Amino acid sequence: MSTSTPIETLVHDLMQGRAARFQELVRLAKAQEGRRKKAADSQEKRQIEFARTIGIKQALIEQRLKDDAAQLKARLVDFRPALVTRPGWSAQDAGQLAQVAAALPLSTRLLPPFGVFFYPPGTTEVQPQSPGQIKMKDVASGSGLGWPWATAGAVVPPADIVFYFVPASSGTYSLTVAIAFHGFFVAQADDGTWTSKEASVKMDVSMDTYSHVDRGTKSFTRPIDVDSQNIDEFQNFDKVLTFSDTQSLRAGDPTVVTCSISIAASARGGGSYAEINFSDGDANYIQPQYLIATDLSGGSQTQAAQ
Numbered sequence: 001m002s003t004s005t006p007i008e009t010l011v012h013d014l015m016q017g018r019a020a021r022f023q024e025l026v027r028l029a030k031a032q033e034g035r036r037k038k039a040a041d042s043q044e045k046r047q048i049e050f051a052r053t054i055g056i057k058q059a060l061i062e063q064r065l066k067d068d069a070a071q072l073k074a075r076l077v078d079f080r081p082a083l084v085t086r087p088g089w090s091a092q093d094a095g096q097l098a099q100v101a102a103a104l105p106l107s108t109r110l111l112p113p114f115g116v117f118f119y120p121p122g123t124t125e126v127q128p129q130s131p132g133q134i135k136m137k138d139v140a141s142g143s144g145l146g147w148p149w150a151t152a153g154a155v156v157p158p159a160d161i162v163f164y165f166v167p168a169s170s171g172t173y174s175l176t177v178a179i180a181f182h183g184f185f186v187a188q189a190d191d192g193t194w195t196s197k198e199a200s201v202k203m204d205v206s207m208d209t210y211s212h213v214d215r216g217t218k219s220f221t222r223p224i225d226v227d228s229q230n231i232d233e234f235q236n237f238d239k240v241l242t243f244s245d246t247q248s249l250r251a252g253d254p255t256v257v258t259c260s261i262s263i264a265a266s267a268r269g270g271g272s273y274a275e276i277n278f279s280d281g282d283a284n285y286i287q288p289q290y291l292i293a294t295d296l297s298g299g300s301q302t303q304a305a306q
Contacts, residue, residue: 142272171297178289183278197269200227
């Protein structure tokens with residue numbers, strides 16, 4: 001990677017280390033998934049055998065699962081297209097960003113994102129991508145009786161939104177990242193007597209600040225966290241959210257602020273379905289907005305790294 005400034009070299013090195021750690025997490029998750037599936041298959045066989053001993057035919061259970069899958073398919077045909085083709089939000093996002101910038105004191109800097117980093121499995125060298133619209137989604141469909149293993153899609157690499165600046169004075173800084181989220185989620189599971197169905201969609205957001213040393217990760221309450229055995233939910237998610245942290249910074253120390261977004265969908269049992277979608281169509285995306293870095297100690301405000 002060709003870098004033009006020391007702080008960009010710092011960003012590059014930080015991201016390579018995070019990419020390596022993510023690859024290890026993917027490896028461990030795959031190993032765990034294999035063990036869970038083996039145990040679930042064994043449990044499901046025992047459930048079917050027990051049902052047979054008390055006079056319930058396996059064909060009846062399988063027919064119920066087929067009926068559930070058909071009903072799910074029909075509902076997705078009815079509702080999902082409208083979630084994908086709804087009008088976009090670019091104009092509204094731009095207007096809100098302009099209002100925030102106009103309302104800031106002259107001494108406060110509003111910093112644009114430097115770039116977005118993804119860590120696809122198997123990647124050995126990650127490069128910054130344009131900090132425009134981020135496209136992410138995950139989809140999972142359940143199968144079988146659902147005892148007790150939940151199927152999930154391939155691990156979705158997190159999106160790391162990176163900002164950087166050089167503090168002009170030493171002090172305690174408030175760091176606030178704003179991100180526009182436009183997407184939708186679907187969670188459907190209808191648990192029955194001889195099944196253990198479940199559908200879940202989750203989104204995690206965290207912040208990490210590096211200034212001379214890594215300050216550690218700050219996690220936030222999940223903006224999306226739906227998980228139930230008896231659920232039927234289709235919902236838009238259109239919000240501009242802010243995430244804040246406070247750090248003591250020194251004048252002249254290059255500071256890198258990373259806001260990381262992870263999503264996951266999982267489903268358990270035939271006819272169950274989960275989807276979290278910030279990707280399909282023009283209206284579904286994640287848009288980094290800005291970082292506001294304010295010196296709470298009363299010194300001069302930050303200056304953008306050159």
